[in-house]
Amino acid sequence: MIRTEHLVKSFDGRVVLDDINAEFDKGKTNLIIGQSGSGKTVLLKSIVGLFPIDSGKIYYNDICYTDLNFKERKEIRKDIGMIFQGGALLDSSTVEENVRLPLDLFSTMTPAEKLDRVNFCLDRVNLHDANRLYPSELSGGMVKRVAIARAIVLNPKYLFCDEPNSGLDPMTSVVIDNLIKEITEEYQITTIINTHDMNSVMEIGEKIIFIHDGKKWWEGTKHDIMQSNNKELNDFVFASAMAKRAKMNAETCEKRA
Amino acid sequence: MKLFELIGKYFILMSKVFSRPEKFYIYRRRIFDEMDALGFNSIGIVAIVSVFMGAVITLQMAINLESPFIPKSLIGYATRESMFLEFSSTVVALILAGKVGSNIASEIGTMRITEQIDALEIMGVNSASYLILPKIVSMVFFFPFLTIFSMAVGIFGGYLISIATGILNPESYLDGLWYDFRPYSITYSLIKAAVFGFLITSISGFYGYFARGNSLEVGRASTKAVVVSSIFILIFNLILTQLFLI
Known part of the structure; x- marks a missing residue:
């Protein structure tokens, strides 16, 4: 389990993450969603320690990561696996x-x-x-x-994925999504995926956190999204015509029932 | 103020670079890889530049020392001193600052902007040490060999031109090479080579490691690395000459 408490991060005086309180569960695919520039990647990189935070706390299984020194953090980092947007393989x-x-x-x-x-x-x-x-x-x-x-490869306890589907075709995206989900369940990893791909959200989103303007705006499951009345979340989720149609179909079915 | 910040960042990075490596055998393997990439791959350019410079120095000496009172062997002596004291260490270092320095800065800079360095950090690897230390060690050890190679090739270039043009007797040239020979000149040159090797790799590694943004920034970092390395080579050339020769 990973937890953040009142996490604040700014760049050159501009607040990018403001008072983020979130909990990411073990053995589940936890998704951080939001528009481009909303602060998703900064949140992910702050949690893994690539960006030093301004204030707040980050806990890895009740160990306060923010209070650890470089050497102690190194031990936790050995339990972390991360998939970067571009793969970041050594050329x-x-x-x-x-x-x-x-x-x-x-x-x-x-x-x-x-x-x-x-x-x-x-x-x-x-x-x-x-x-x-x-x-x-x-x-x-x-x-x-x-x-x-x-x-x-090192059997991590925590897996972070920064937009694992970016640049992939829909079929390959599904393969990657399912692979991450399978691995998460098989090895009981705490997985946090950063995405704005709604297919991924509806496919594997067991716990979803919506970030808007650097703030945590909404939290729920993929089933809750359809029923949400949160305007910003709906604007983001139903931005595409296909998603709008899916919501309308869901509402029609509900009325009929 | 920015200059002090830059110097501070450089020394902080160097303290990370020289911290205890995770596993020595991986670093050993990487040092040999870097020797191949940075050192062996530079042999060609060093050979070409040295042979021509040796030939040109010999020609110019022969043209300018057209006096019956000056023995012809002095041409060989002057060629040797020029190659040993300045050319094979300092000029070759300036050439390698362009070749090796830009290579290091662009390689590490690209790794930075494509998140490869972040990936290493996440794995718990000391990325600064893992990437920069093998380059420094390989060049500090290999650059003196390149210097000796450059000396030999440069002197051979002078010998070739003396045969090819007949501007002086090759025997006189060879006599001049042994005239007042002091092995300390070679020691001095090798010390300079090791220092220049360190400067080129550490400064280029520094600019690459802190590259930010996109490919344009990597290009800028690479240019800065070459310019700053070259300036520091010239400054340290002066300091080392003062320290070791005067």
């Missing part, structure tokens, strides 16, 4: 080397054990015979899958 390393890197640095496994673990993780994300390829030789979906494999 000069092959797929195998990218996935193996955390093992090389933090495990006492033998080379054979490491290779087994790397192959297991690559199999888990349905990536076969790609060990010797470089990131430049991979498609967008493959890059994301390698990033997932690298993120789970």
